[in-house]
Amino acid sequence: MEYLQQSFSVRFEYKTFFTSGLFELSNTGFNDFIAADSTSASIKKILFVVDQDVLKANPKLADQIRRYFSIHKAAQLIPEIIAMPGGELIKNDEGFFSRVLQIINQYNIDRHSYVAAIGGGSILDMVGYAAAVAHRGVKHIRIPTTVLSQNDSGVGVKNSINYFGKKNFLGTFVPPVAVFNDDQFLLTLSDRDYRSGIAEAIKVSLIKDAAFFEWLEANADALVARDMPTMKYLIKRCAELHLNHIAGLDPFEKGSSRPLDFGHWSAHKLEQLTNFKVLHGEAVAMGIALDTVYSNLSGRISVDEANRVVNLIKKIGFEITHPLLEVTGDDSPILIGLQEFREHLGGELTIMLLERIGVGIEVHEMDAQLIKKAGEILKNEHAALSAV
C-alpha cells in the first residue's frame, strides 16, 4: 500500500526545584521561573487550585500567595484561590474535574497561562489532567505537599482521574512546566501520610540503587523521627531516580514494562478493595513485602536480603500484610486482582520481581501457590522465611 511516512520528535523539559518557603517575599525563585518561561509577548495569568487540608494547615497561605504576586509581577494572579478537598475523593467525583475546567474557562486561562496545583498526589493528578486537556493543554505547575508527591507522583509525567470505579481510567502523559518541592509543607502532614510516601523510596531503591537502600536502612530511625535533613535527602534522591527512569527508554510507557510499578499490582487491588482506607504507600509497602518474599520463594533474592527488605518496611512503621492479600482459594481477591492486571496489560502479564537488592527482573507468570505461601509467611511475621 502506498503511504506517506510521518516522523518527528518532541522535546520535553522541566525542572524540579527544591526550596523552603516558596511564597515568602524574599524567595524570588517562583517569579524568576515564570519571567524566564516566556513563549510569546502575551500576558501570563496564573490560577491556583489548593488542597483544602493544606489551606487548613497553613491558614495564611492564600494571603501569602496574593501578597507574593502583588510584589512579584511576572504573572497576573487570578485573585480567587480555589480550595478543593484532597485525597482520592477528588479523583473519584468527576464534578471536581468539571469545576476546574469551568474555572479555566471563566478566567480565560489560555495556552500561555498557568494552572498551579498545591497539594497531595490526588489533587495534582486531577488538576494536571484538567490542565492537559483544556485548550489541548494549558501550562501546569505542580507544588506537591506530601512525601509521596514530592518524591514520586508530583515529579512525573502522568495525570489522571478515576472513572467507572477504575483507578486512573482517564488521563494523559503530559509533563508539567515545573515542579516546586517546598519542605515546609511536610511539617503539617499526619504521621500516616508522612510515612506512606517512604514506601516509594524503598521501592525505587530496590529496583535501581542498592546504595540508596542501604542509606534507607541506616537512616530508618531518623526518618521515623521526622528528621528534616534526612527526609530532604530521601526526597531528592528518590525524585532523581524517578526522573532518570522516566527520561530513559519509554517516557510515555508505550511498552508493557513498568519497573516503577514494583509491588504495585497487589497494592492497587488492596487500595480499591478497602475503598482507599489503606493509603497508596501503605498498600505499596505490603505489595513490596509480598513480591519480595515471592521473589525468594521462586528462586531469586536470597533469604538474607529478603529479610532485610521486610525488616526495613517494619522499621519504618508499615504493616507487612493485610487479610485481603491472603490466598484462600481460586477466587481470592488478590488472584482476581492479578487476572485483572493481566487483562489491563492486554493479555501478557509483566511483573517486576527482585533478583537481589537493587536489581529487578521481569517475569510473565506468577504461581498462585507461591503467592499463597508468601502471604502466609508474612502473616506469621515472616518468621518462617528464614526457615525456607
Add this chain to the structure above:
Amino acid sequence: MEYLQQSFSVRFEYKTFFTSGLFELSNTGFNDFIAADSTSASIKKILFVVDQDVLKANPKLADQIRRYFSIHKAAQLIPEIIAMPGGELIKNDEGFFSRVLQIINQYNIDRHSYVAAIGGGSILDMVGYAAAVAHRGVKHIRIPTTVLSQNDSGVGVKNSINYFGKKNFLGTFVPPVAVFNDDQFLLTLSDRDYRSGIAEAIKVSLIKDAAFFEWLEANADALVARDMPTMKYLIKRCAELHLNHIAGLDPFEKGSSRPLDFGHWSAHKLEQLTNFKVLHGEAVAMGIALDTVYSNLSGRISVDEANRVVNLIKKIGFEITHPLLEVTGDDSPILIGLQEFREHLGGELTIMLLERIGVGIEVHEMDAQLIKKAGEILKNEHAALSAV
C-alpha cells in the same frame, strides 16, 4: 533555587496510507499494518466506531468489516460495530464522548488494542480524543471519509470536542498509530461536503507551495466535475504539505504561530455564529478571500495575485463572503471574533497574511477599517479590487 533538570524526547511515527477498497478481502494492507505493529505478546482487539451517514451510504460496510477480520486475524474484532451520527453534533454533545469511553471500558480495550474511527473530521476528532485519554491512551486508527479529513484533519496530531459552547475546548495532541485514506468513500459525499475540503488545499498552497496553487487553478474544472484521479492527487499533495508542516518546528503548537490556520480566524467565528450551517471549508474559503484582500489592502500581495486567489475560490464553487463577515460598527461579530481570538492566544494576536502566492507573513495587528473595506470589496464581487 536548587533543581533537578528533566529532559527527554519522545519520537512519534505513523504512516498515512492511500488505498482503494480498504476492507476488500484481497486488500491485506490493514491486516499487515496490525501484524507489524506489535509491541508485546498481547492479544490485540480492535473496535470500530463508524459515522452513521457512511454506514447509510455503504450499507454493506459493517458486514464487510466483519468478514475481513474473520479471514485476516492480526486483530480480534469486537463484533459490535458502533454507529454514531457524523457532523459537528457529535463534538457538541458530551454524551457521545462518554459513550465511546463506556464501550472502551465494556470491551476491555487496553493500551495494546485499537479504536478505529471511520468518518468525517468530526467523528475522528471525538473518537480520537476518547482514545487519547482512556487508559492514558489506547491505539487510535483513523479512516477519514471526507475530502477535508483525508487531506487535513485526519492526518494530523490533534483531536477534540466542543465544550462550554466553545469549539475544540477539550482535546489533546496525540498522533494516531495509522491513517488509511480510501478514495472509495469519497464517492458518496454530497457536493457540498466534497467541495468543502478543497478549501484546505487552497489554504495550504497559498502559504507553502505556489506550484500547487497553479495546479489547483489548472485543475479547477476537473475538481468541480469530481474527477477521481485529480482529487487523489489533491488529497495526497495536501496531506503531504500538512504532514511536513507538523513534522517541522512545533508539532504540538507550543508557540503562537499557526500558519495552517491561515484564513481561519474569521472562519471559526462564522461557523459558530451560523451554528455550523456554514461548513468548515466553506467558512475557510470565505476567510481566505477576506485575508487575501486584506493582505492586498495592507500593502502585501499584488492586485493580480489577490484576484487569482478570489477567482479560484469562486471557480471551485464557494461563496466568497457572508453577511456576518461585514463590519458595520465596532461591535460587528467579526471584530468581536478577532478580539476573542486575541484573548485565546493570550493577548498577543498572530495572524498569517499573504506576501504573495505561496508565501505567508505573520502580523500582530489587524486594522478594523481595512477589514471593513476588504469585506465591502468581496460583497461587490471583488470588482473593486482591480481598481484599488
